[in-house]
Amino acid sequence: MTSTLYPLSHRFLLGRARHRLDDEDQRTIEEMITDVERFTSAHSVLERGDVVSRSTLLIEGFIARVIKQDGRRHILALHVPGDFVDLHAFALKRLDHSIVSIGPVLVGYTPHTKLEEILETRPRLARMLWFSTLLDAAMHREWILKLEHLSADGRLAHLIAEIWQRLDFVGMADPSGFSFPLTQQELADSCGTTAIHMNRVVRKLRESGIADISRGRVTIMDTDALIELGGFDPAYLYGKGDLMLD
Amino acid sequence: MTSTLYPLSHRFLLGRARHRLDDEDQRTIEEMITDVERFTSAHSVLERGDVVSRSTLLIEGFIARVIKQDGRRHILALHVPGDFVDLHAFALKRLDHSIVSIGPVLVGYTPHTKLEEILETRPRLARMLWFSTLLDAAMHREWILKLEHLSADGRLAHLIAEIWQRLDFVGMADPSGFSFPLTQQELADSCGTTAIHMNRVVRKLRESGIADISRGRVTIMDTDALIELGGFDPAYLYGKGDLMLD
DNA sequence: ATGGTGCATTAACCTATGTTAGTGCAGATT
DNA sequence: AATCTGCACTAACATAGGTTAATGCACCAT
Numbered sequence: 001m002t003s004t005l006y007p008l009s010h011r012f013l014l015g016r017a018r019h020r021l022d023d024e025d026q027r028t029i030e031e032m033i034t035d036v037e038r039f040t041s042a043h044s045v046l047e048r049g050d051v052v053s054r055s056t057l058l059i060e061g062f063i064a065r066v067i068k069q070d071g072r073r074h075i076l077a078l079h080v081p082g083d084f085v086d087l088h089a090f091a092l093k094r095l096d097h098s099i100v101s102i103g104p105v106l107v108g109y110t111p112h113t114k115l116e117e118i119l120e121t122r123p124r125l126a127r128m129l130w131f132s133t134l135l136d137a138a139m140h141r142e143w144i145l146k147l148e149h150l151s152a153d154g155r156l157a158h159l160i161a162e163i164w165q166r167l168d169f170v171g172m173a174d175p176s177g178f179s180f181p182l183t184q185q186e187l188a189d190s191c192g193t194t195a196i197h198m199n200r201v202v203r204k205l206r207e208s209g210i211a212d213i214s215r216g217r218v219t220i221m222d223t224d225a226l227i228e229l230g231g232f233d234p235a236y237l238y239g240k241g242d243l244m245l246d
Numbered sequence: 247m248t249s250t251l252y253p254l255s256h257r258f259l260l261g262r263a264r265h266r267l268d269d270e271d272q273r274t275i276e277e278m279i280t281d282v283e284r285f286t287s288a289h290s291v292l293e294r295g296d297v298v299s300r301s302t303l304l305i306e307g308f309i310a311r312v313i314k315q316d317g318r319r320h321i322l323a324l325h326v327p328g329d330f331v332d333l334h335a336f337a338l339k340r341l342d343h344s345i346v347s348i349g350p351v352l353v354g355y356t357p358h359t360k361l362e363e364i365l366e367t368r369p370r371l372a373r374m375l376w377f378s379t380l381l382d383a384a385m386h387r388e389w390i391l392k393l394e395h396l397s398a399d400g401r402l403a404h405l406i407a408e409i410w411q412r413l414d415f416v417g418m419a420d421p422s423g424f425s426f427p428l429t430q431q432e433l434a435d436s437c438g439t440t441a442i443h444m445n446r447v448v449r450k451l452r453e454s455g456i457a458d459i460s461r462g463r464v465t466i467m468d469t470d471a472l473i474e475l476g477g478f479d480p481a482y483l484y485g486k487g488d489l490m491l492d
Numbered sequence: 493a494t495g496g497t498g499c500a501t502t503a504a505c506c507t508a509t510g511t512t513a514g515t516g517c518a519g520a521t522t
Numbered sequence: 523a524a525t526c527t528g529c530a531c532t533a534a535c536a537t538a539g540g541t542t543a544a545t546g547c548a549c550c551a552t
Contacts, residue, residue: 135338185528442501
């Protein structure tokens, strides 16, 4: 089984690990995932309030962190392959939001007992796991900034730019764009606006020749303009150039 | 020196530790802070981009995480006594935002070498530190939700309710409200609006008999209405009733 | 006393966005 | 073929909140 799972943990390394790892660390990571599972689109992988004893690594597809409130759905964060979607639940135990698949997904599970073992015996790996959740927090902060700062078109531009960059980290972006199954409603839920207004914004992006979002795909037409509109500066993603250990 | 600093680390326990600790853990925490420093109001304790080798615990006063963008200031998060304001920099190293005092503050410092020691030898404490940063992330998420969901008056109500609750965790709230030195401009920077609109909102809160914010103090007049307006549910703060270890 | 400075406050006007109420179209189901 | 369903799209109108421009008021320094 390990041999099948190797590429998955390798992807975790790509997306979230900015450290160099020794062979033993590498092996530990490879053996972290004990089980995988497939879900169809719009499946609630985990519900708010669930008490969990394992953490979930997204291997294929997209997953959203969702909260429903007053009949409205809010997407707090989006995840790309290689992300742990609920690593924070290892220390918090109870989930404060739901985890929902967007499009079909493949996930892997790591029992918390394994994580505890890592925490007790492999401080370097522990720090890497910690780092992964800190990256989530940094993305949250960036999103707070954008929500306070930008109107809907800028938010959408930022969202696209960020996902593009994050997919690129895991080798899943191509120069012209990326596959992205979110509906306009879900984009609206992500940007804190309505589907109707999101439709205006999507059209505006398209008509201004910046990007086209349709049929489950984002096509970037003018990268510079996209980055400008979204005020996107990837520094907060602490990418390859910014190792914080080593 | 330890005897003077004891209450400080004790406050950290109050605000952020939801675990029970053994004597040795307790002692380690007490000795974590090696140095303290006082700053006047509006002092930039740390600048965005700084590479840090120690982490900062807020002991007295308020501190904001700030980003300046396009001539505008954004407050990403607020901290109350007992909070580490840059514990995330232990793993991220480079700060993605500035740390600014709001009113006079007293801070304590913990060298990263001490944190590394804890990570290597005291997994339980390591987990507690991790938990503390996860709490920040949970607060970020809640704020994202409120930014996407509420208009300015609801955001302000939520902000007040949250700070009141967090101050209560460290024994610094009183039943009628709390001391709070933010100007309307800073409240606006926190809520993602303008000072002018914040003024309308503050007045509305006052006139509707919910809360009064003036002369560096928040007075809560109608707790239920405040909680209702801000949609405040303290569950995401993982308070005393919600231990996730033990 | 006088003027400066920071903060709170108000007014008038404009734009982004929400709300309500629809239309149209493609793929799936029967 | 007919219908259903989900999604994209549009229009008309209402409102929250941004922008610009001032005023007032306390505290501080000279």
